[in-house]
Amino acid sequence: MNFDLTAEQEMIRKTMKEFADEEVAPGAYERDKTKQFPSEIFKKLADMGIMGLPFPEQYGGGGADTVSFAIVTEELSRACGSTGITYSAHISLGGAPINLFGTEDQKQKYLTPICTGESFGAFGLTEPNAGSDAGGTRTSAREENGEFIINGNKCFITNASFAKHLALTAVTGETNGEKEISAIIVPTESKGFTIVDNYEKMGLNSSNTTELVLEDVKVPVENLLGKKGEGFKQFLITLDGGRIGIGAMAVGIAQAAYDKALAYAKERKQFGKSLSSFQAIQFKLADMAMKIELARTMVYKAAWLKDQGRPFSKQASMCKLYASEICMEVADQAVQIHGGYGYMKEYHVERFMRDAKLLEIGEGTSEVQRMVIARQIGC
Ligand SMILES: Cc1cc2nc3c(=O)[nH]c(=O)nc-3n(C[C@H](O)[C@H](O)[C@H](O)COP(=O)(O)OP(=O)(O)OC[C@H]3O[C@@H](n4cnc5c(N)ncnc54)[C@H](O)[C@@H]3O)c2cc1C
Numbered sequence: 395m396n397f398d399l400t401a402e403q404e405m406i407r408k409t410m411k412e413f414a415d416e417e418v419a420p421g422a423y424e425r426d427k428t429k430q431f432p433s434e435i436f437k438k439l440a441d442m443g444i445m446g447l448p449f450p451e452q453y454g455g456g457g458a459d460t461v462s463f464a465i466v467t468e469e470l471s472r473a474c475g476s477t478g479i480t481y482s483a484h485i486s487l488g489g490a491p492i493n494l495f496g497t498e499d500q501k502q503k504y505l506t507p508i509c510t511g512e513s514f515g516a517f518g519l520t521e522p523n524a525g526s527d528a529g530g531t532r533t534s535a536r537e538e539n540g541e542f543i544i545n546g547n548k549c550f551i552t553n554a555s556f557a558k559h560l561a562l563t564a565v566t567g568e569t570n571g572e573k574e575i576s577a578i579i580v581p582t583e584s585k586g587f588t589i590v591d592n593y594e595k596m597g598l599n600s601s602n603t604t605e606l607v608l609e610d611v612k613v614p615v616e617n618l619l620g621k622k623g624e625g626f627k628q629f630l631i632t633l634d635g636g637r638i639g640i641g642a643m644a645v646g647i648a649q650a651a652y653d654k655a656l657a658y659a660k661e662r663k664q665f666g667k668s669l670s671s672f673q674a675i676q677f678k679l680a681d682m683a684m685k686i687e688l689a690r691t692m693v694y695k696a697a698w699l700k701d702q703g704r705p706f707s708k709q710a711s712m713c714k715l716y717a718s719e720i721c722m723e724v725a726d727q728a729v730q731i732h733g734g735y736g737y738m739k740e741y742h743v744e745r746f747m748r749d750a751k752l753l754e755i756g757e758g759t760s761e762v763q764r765m766v767i768a769r770q771i772g773c
Contacts, residue, residue, distance in 0.1 A: 397691075399461070406462045410469035413442070418473035425476065425600035426745050431556065432477050432600055436511060439481070446509025448485060449493050453501055454509035460635070460697040464642040468690075471646030475749030476600035478646055479756075482639030483552040484508065487757075488515010491561050491577065491632045495620035504559055504579055516553040518562030518606055519629055521546065526762050528563070528629065531575055533608065535564035541612045542566070542578055548606035550756075554589045555602045557582055562606070563625045575625040579617040586611040597748030634707050635700065636757045637714035641693040644717035644753045645686060651721075651728035651746040652682045658732055658741075675731060682724045689717035708770035715763035718753035725750045 399407065418435055425432060439445055448463045449455025456462075463485055471478025489508045492500060507513040524530035533546025544564055554560060559581045567574040582589060590605040620628050656679055659670040669675045692713035699706035725747035729736035736743050754760045 399465075402458070403462050403465060406458070407465050407469070409442070410444075410466050413438070414469045414473035418470060418477050422474035422477075422600075423739070423742060423745070425474065426597075427599075427739075429599045431602055432474065432480065433556075435477055436480070436514075440511025444481075445484065445511035446489065446505075449489055449505060449509050453493075453505045455505075459701045460638060461694055461701060464638055464693055464697045467639050467642035468646040468649070468693075471643040472650045473646075474600070475643065475647050475746070475752075476598045478643045479598055479601045479752070480514070480553060482636070482643055483517070484515040486636040486639040487517035487632065488553065488557065488560065490635050491517065491619060491628060492579070494631065495577070495624075495628050496579075499616075500579065500619065507558060513558035514553040514556040514602075516551055516557040516560040517629075517632065518548040518551045518554070518560055520548060520550050522549050526759060529573065529575070529626065531563050531565055531573065533562065533564040535566050535576065535578055537566070537615060540615055542615060542617065544578065544580065544608045544611040544613065546608050548608075550593075551604050551606055553602050554582065554604040554606060555591050561619050563629060566622055566625075569623060574623040576622050577619040577625040577628050578613060579619055580608075580611060580613050584611045584613060596751060597745065598752055633757055634710045637710040637763075638693060638697050638700065638706075640753050640757050641689070641696065641710075641713040641717040644714075644721035644750070645690045645693055647746050647750050647753075648682070648686045648689065648717070648721040648724040651725040651743055651750075652679070652686055654741070654743050654746075655679065655682065655728035655731040658735075662733075669731065678727050678731060682727055685720040685724060689713070689720050692716055708767060711758070711763045711766040711770070714753075714757065715760055715767070718750070719760060721750045721753055722747070 443456050446455035447458045451457045467478055467482045470481050492505045508515045535542040535544045559579055561577045561579050563575050563577055565573045566576040586609040588607040593603050659675050660668055662669045696706050696709035696713045699709055728743040729747055732741050732743055735741045
């Protein structure tokens with residue numbers, strides 16, 4: 395057994411830690427206020443070869459492993475949750491399904507621009523009536539003269555405004571009375587495709603969350619991703635990988651909240667002593683440190699299992715569930731340790747708390763994770 399990172403993973407950690415501290419953290423407060431998408435940061439990440447990190451080198455990727463992807467996501471999220479979710483969705487929702495299920499041609503055409511950073515990656519699953527119950531998909535794709543004609547709506551889709559194409563799920567027919575759901579790659583410039591970016595969110599304000607409207611959007615049948623009717627199975631596999639990304643985001647945001655709380659507790663004096671000398675505050679910080687350590691270990695274990703080609707579905711759900719819930723708790727306690735100052739934006743911890751909440755909702759809510767785990771343990 396060995397808990398050490400490899401030399402390559404250590405190097406990625408060091409590089410990303412410095413990048414996050416120097417390039418990402420300084421503007422995070424301002425971007426949260428102005429809702430400005432972190433385009434400049436992503437240009438730099440593209441130059442550094444990070445945008446396609448875990449994908450094969452032949453498509454412009456870095457050929458790195460899932461543990462490295464988790465490290466990058468964690469470090470970016472520690473500095474800025476919005477930057478973290480943008481990266482996590484770009485890789486695990488945008489690039490991964492094309493890498494896993496795409497043909498050689500599709501990979502050349504659609505994965506390469508994701509790896510180079512020319513396009514952001516995005517994935518359209520959720521609809522107004524199909525959230526946790528993704529089987530409720532109503533978007534339809536009718537086949538006619540060698541084309542799919544797609545009609546429907548998607549909601550809450552990350553990165554779509556900055557994507558040149560994205561995979562989305564649509565009903566392509568019916569088998570034995572059951573909806574046949576398929577995944578189709580759709581260029582975002584297609585006629586009849588509208589991307590609306592006007593949600594007012596609780597947090598992750600500088601990430602891009604959009605509504606998609608498809609009215610008679612035509613794409614060639616070659617844009618089918620994988621086999622017809624396998625869209626449901628494909629997105630379950632895609633979400634397994636995505637959950638490692640959300641877990642890594644949670645570890646990063648929790649670490650940021652803990653770091654701020656520890657520094658503040660040492661500096662702030664009440665009753666003639668620093669807060670960190672009070673046992674009540676020490677116990678809060680001890681619990682925070684312990685939970686972050688466990689969450690990180692769970693995330694890396696799920697990533698490692700994936701890298702070994704071993705089943706990792708249960709561990710991905712467990713790490714996502716645990717890390718997102720402790721992230722919320724840690725952010726809450728960080729605000730508490732800051733007292734009234736924690737309620738003020740300039741102390742950052744309230745942003746961590748707002749950003750953290752999404753992690754209990756996106757890529758399967760906490761309730762859905764418990765359902766997945768229950769199924770995995772044979773309930
Ligand atoms: C900022 C943001 C970014 C997102 N990015 C993307 C994206 O890029 N692509 C994408 O496809 N989607 C995305 N989503 C959508 C996200 O995955 C969904 O919001 C999530 O899956 C929950 O679906 P819902 O919002 O419809 O809630 P619902 O499914 O309506 O759930 C509401 C509540 O009911 C609970 N619930 C539902 N069913 C059950 C049940 N059987 N048993 C117990 N409790 C249940 C849920 O856990 C939840 O607490 C994003 C969402 C947000 C907010």
